[in-house]
Amino acid sequence: MRRWSSVLALVLIAGCASAGPGPGSAATDMSTMDMSTMDMPVQEPSVMGVPDRGFVGPQGRSAQFVVECTFSHALPDDPIVYPNEPGQSHLHVFFGNADTDADSTVESLAGAATTCDQPLDRASYWAPALLQNRRMVEPIKSTAYYRPGPDVDPTTIEPFPAGLMMIAGDAHATESQPTSVVAWTCGTGAERDSTPPSCGVDRTLRMLVTFPDCWDGEHVDLPGHRAHMHYSSGGACPASHPVPVPQLTFSVQYPVSGDPSDLELTSGGLLTGHADFFNSWDQAALTQEVQLCLHRNVVCGITSGRKTG
Amino acid sequence: MTTRRWVGVLMAAALGLAACGGGDDSTSSASTAAATTATTAASTTAAPTTDAPTTTAAPPTTEAATPAGSGAIRVPEDQPTIQAAVDAAAEGDLILIAPGTYHEAVNVTTNNLTIRGLDRNEVVLDGQFEMETGSRDRGASGVAVENMTAMNYSKNGFFWTGVDGYRGSYLTAYRTGDYGIYVFDSINGLLEHSYGGGSPDAGIYIGECYPCNAVVDDVTSEHNGLGYSGTNSGGNLVIVNSVFRNNRAGMVPNSGSYELCYPERDTTIIGNAVYSNNETDTPAIDVAILAMGNGILVAGGVQNRIERNRVDDHNKTGIGLVPFLEEDPNDVEPSPDSWTRPCAETKNDPVPDPDTVPDAILWDAKQNSVVANVVTGSRVADIAVASLGDVAVLGNCFADNEAASSAPLDLEALAPCDGTGTGDWTAGLIDIGQWLVDAENAPPSVPYDKAVLPPVPVLDGMPDPETAPANPAVNMPPAVDLDAIGVPELPAS
Numbered sequence: 001m002r003r004w005s006s007v008l009a010l011v012l013i014a015g016c017a018s019a020g021p022g023p024g025s026a027a028t029d030m031s032t033m034d035m036s037t038m039d040m041p042v043q044e045p046s047v048m049g050v051p052d053r054g055f056v057g058p059q060g061r062s063a064q065f066v067v068e069c070t071f072s073h074a075l076p077d078d079p080i081v082y083p084n085e086p087g088q089s090h091l092h093v094f095f096g097n098a099d100t101d102a103d104s105t106v107e108s109l110a111g112a113a114t115t116c117d118q119p120l121d122r123a124s125y126w127a128p129a130l131l132q133n134r135r136m137v138e139p140i141k142s143t144a145y146y147r148p149g150p151d152v153d154p155t156t157i158e159p160f161p162a163g164l165m166m167i168a169g170d171a172h173a174t175e176s177q178p179t180s181v182v183a184w185t186c187g188t189g190a191e192r193d194s195t196p197p198s199c200g201v202d203r204t205l206r207m208l209v210t211f212p213d214c215w216d217g218e219h220v221d222l223p224g225h226r227a228h229m230h231y232s233s234g235g236a237c238p239a240s241h242p243v244p245v246p247q248l249t250f251s252v253q254y255p256v257s258g259d260p261s262d263l264e265l266t267s268g269g270l271l272t273g274h275a276d277f278f279n280s281w282d283q284a285a286l287t288q289e290v291q292l293c294l295h296r297n298v299v300c301g302i303t304s305g306r307k308t309g
Numbered sequence: 310m311t312t313r314r315w316v317g318v319l320m321a322a323a324l325g326l327a328a329c330g331g332g333d334d335s336t337s338s339a340s341t342a343a344a345t346t347a348t349t350a351a352s353t354t355a356a357p358t359t360d361a362p363t364t365t366a367a368p369p370t371t372e373a374a375t376p377a378g379s380g381a382i383r384v385p386e387d388q389p390t391i392q393a394a395v396d397a398a399a400e401g402d403l404i405l406i407a408p409g410t411y412h413e414a415v416n417v418t419t420n421n422l423t424i425r426g427l428d429r430n431e432v433v434l435d436g437q438f439e440m441e442t443g444s445r446d447r448g449a450s451g452v453a454v455e456n457m458t459a460m461n462y463s464k465n466g467f468f469w470t471g472v473d474g475y476r477g478s479y480l481t482a483y484r485t486g487d488y489g490i491y492v493f494d495s496i497n498g499l500l501e502h503s504y505g506g507g508s509p510d511a512g513i514y515i516g517e518c519y520p521c522n523a524v525v526d527d528v529t530s531e532h533n534g535l536g537y538s539g540t541n542s543g544g545n546l547v548i549v550n551s552v553f554r555n556n557r558a559g560m561v562p563n564s565g566s567y568e569l570c571y572p573e574r575d576t577t578i579i580g581n582a583v584y585s586n587n588e589t590d591t592p593a594i595d596v597a598i599l600a601m602g603n604g605i606l607v608a609g610g611v612q613n614r615i616e617r618n619r620v621d622d623h624n625k626t627g628i629g630l631v632p633f634l635e636e637d638p639n640d641v642e643p644s645p646d647s648w649t650r651p652c653a654e655t656k657n658d659p660v661p662d663p664d665t666v667p668d669a670i671l672w673d674a675k676q677n678s679v680v681a682n683v684v685t686g687s688r689v690a691d692i693a694v695a696s697l698g699d700v701a702v703l704g705n706c707f708a709d710n711e712a713a714s715s716a717p718l719d720l721e722a723l724a725p726c727d728g729t730g731t732g733d734w735t736a737g738l739i740d741i742g743q744w745l746v747d748a749e750n751a752p753p754s755v756p757y758d759k760a761v762l763p764p765v766p767v768l769d770g771m772p773d774p775e776t777a778p779a780n781p782a783v784n785m786p787p788a789v790d791l792d793a794i795g796v797p798e799l800p801a802s
Contacts (some may be wrong), residue, residue, distance in 0.1 A: 191666075
């Protein structure tokens with residue numbers, strides 16, 4: 001049986017959630033949980049809805065904070081989908097927390113080093129490895145953009161709860177995913193394609209994955225890893241997921257230019273783009289960034305087009 | 310479930326509870342206060358953790374009791390940390406910081422504060438490579454930061470963003486992972502008597518503003534990727550009486566659609582000493598490597614005024630007006646009739662439709678004037694203009710410069726500031742494409758925390774820090790008598 005950690009977590013975190021619009025301490029009775037569902041596969045992403053639109057255009061228009069992290073390591077591990085089962089996953093590339101592996105917990109991640117330029121961002125970010133001619137491409141870096149969701153009042157946004165786990169994109173997709181969720185582009189450009197475009201040598205390939213920005217206020221994870229999160233729509237979160245959290249767009253930049261025909265993801269093909277996030281930020285620092293940047297509607301940083309390779 | 314999982318869950322929950330313990334503002338100091346109490350309490354004994362030699366300035370006198378000081382919030386006497394003082398302050402307050410090393414990343418959110426070190430060289434904010442920015446003003450207008458040093462931060466020394474009214478005076482930013490002194494999306498400001506050294510981007514930066522209404526006066530920027538940079542800034546933006554030396558490139562204002570308020574325009578650069586910007590061993594962003602060996606390089610900016618500067622010893626150009634090719638941009642190039650639109654207005658424009666965005670924008674340097682500069686020792690050309698298109702139609706002008714070489718040849722005859730030019734625009738053009746090749750072969754960036762730098766300079770501090778009254782950044786910037794500024798001399802060495 002897998003953990004049901006989040007069940008307990010929600011009990012304790014409920015006190016925090018109740019300060020906001022969250023529904024308080026509902027669903028805290030483990031005896032009511034159907035443990036047979038704990039090993040259910042990752043749910044279809046459609047249960048989370050889709051964003052109204054993706055973020056495009058110049059940065060600097062609206063509030064955001066940005067964390068850039070260098071590549072940390074690659075492992076066939078996935079502490080969300082295959083906890084304590086090293087080697088069970090397709091190959092992932094990890095950023096941020098340098099200790100992330102199949103056994104990772106919030107506790108184990110808390111004291112680890114980070115590859116991020118925000119030293120208090122010790123969160124774990126990962127994505128399937130990109131292969132070129134079946135060899136792994138070591139990414140240049142990742143960029144995590146934390147913004148209000150489209151048209152969401154920035155002053156209402158709460159930080160991700162400690163220990164939140166979420167997945168965006170569909171590792172089993174057989175058709176193009178919405179580019180508002182998974183997109184490929186070159187450098188910091190405006191292009192948003194469902195498969196990798198041919199990029200110039202100075203504006204190399206990036207995959208962007210946008211996570212849901214509404215939380216149910218209770219669970220740091222749920223069986224299937226989707227149902228506790230939802231995308232906002234019309235600038236609002238649904239009643240089922242009433243807590244607006246930052247819209248995290250996570251991008252991975254690769255030293256890849258030119259013909260993309262020799263590329264594939266380790267999750268299969270090029271339509272299976274996805275990414276995972278495990279919140280092990282220094283929680284006070286994350287809270288501070290949300291308050292000082294998003295609530296105050298301030299651009300706290302950008303990814304400069306002068307720096308991307 | 311494994312035991313480890315459960316423990317992790319408990320930890321997550323505990324962290325979650327801890328995170329929600331504070332109110333809207335009190336959490337802003339939580340992380341720094343906890344980390345800094347120990348060091349700041351004994352701040353005069355804590356040595357900065359850096360491979361750079363410490364300063365040798367004599368301890369300042371701190372016993373003076375003054376009318377200004379008596380109303381001030383003193384660190385550490387009244388508040389144990391700078392952050393605690395900032396959080397306790399009301400609008401208009403003066404914060405006086407005693408000499409010592411402060412391991413803090415200070416966030417400022419109250420308007421009209423004056424945050425002052427009592428000794429520029431001995432009040433040291435040290436991020437120890439574990440903190441992001443020494444002082445961050447996030448949307449608090451009218452804040453003045455003065456007379457202190459920030460070093461060893463993973464991003465910036467001093468940072469203002471989203472403010473109306475700012476002033477940085479007698480600041481030293483040293484060994485930072487992004488910028489030294491960084492101003493973004495802010496208007497009505499002054500940076501003066503300050504220093505930026507050892508950053509991969511710009512030692513001094515003002516970007517995304519029009520009209521900026523800002524003055525940079527008497528700053529020194531060295532051993533950075535770029536001495537000065539400003540992306541998409543301008544409009545009463547005046548840079549005078551300053552020194553930009555020993556960077557990869559000296560002064561590089563530029564345009565780009567990756568952030569708002571393009572193009573860069575109407576920056577006034579007068580009376581600066583810009584020399585020996587050929588450094589090969591600094592931290593450097595990509596653009597700094599591309600721009601290496603140039604003194605004043607306008608990269609796709611328009612309507613800038615470059616006058617009476619002293620420019621010497623550059624491997625490429627002394628003063629160059631060059632294109633910036635932005636591949637995969639975020640918008641179409643704005644038409645000249647929109648160059649005067651305020652930045653604030655463009656924030657409300659519809660988001661560009663990606664389908665209408667071209668594959669690239671060639672930002673040409675247009676309608677700039679280069680007048681009465683003294684330019685020497687350039688290995689490619691003292692003054693130059695280049696384009697990937699027709700360089701003759703860009704409307705730049707050159708007059709009264711002391712320059713031994715130009716590209717194209719006889720540039721002042723081709724493009725005078727008065728009258729009609731004559732000559733051959735194709736003679737002696739520089740090969741801008743070669744710069745891309747040069748960049749490929751240039752010495753790569755050195756990590757900012759490993760770069761070999763001169764010691765932290767000991768620099769003049771502000772007069773009377775104990776007694777000078779609070780001086781928030783209102784009515785900024787001061788007027789500058791541009792006509793009174795002459796061509797500066799180079800240092801004797």
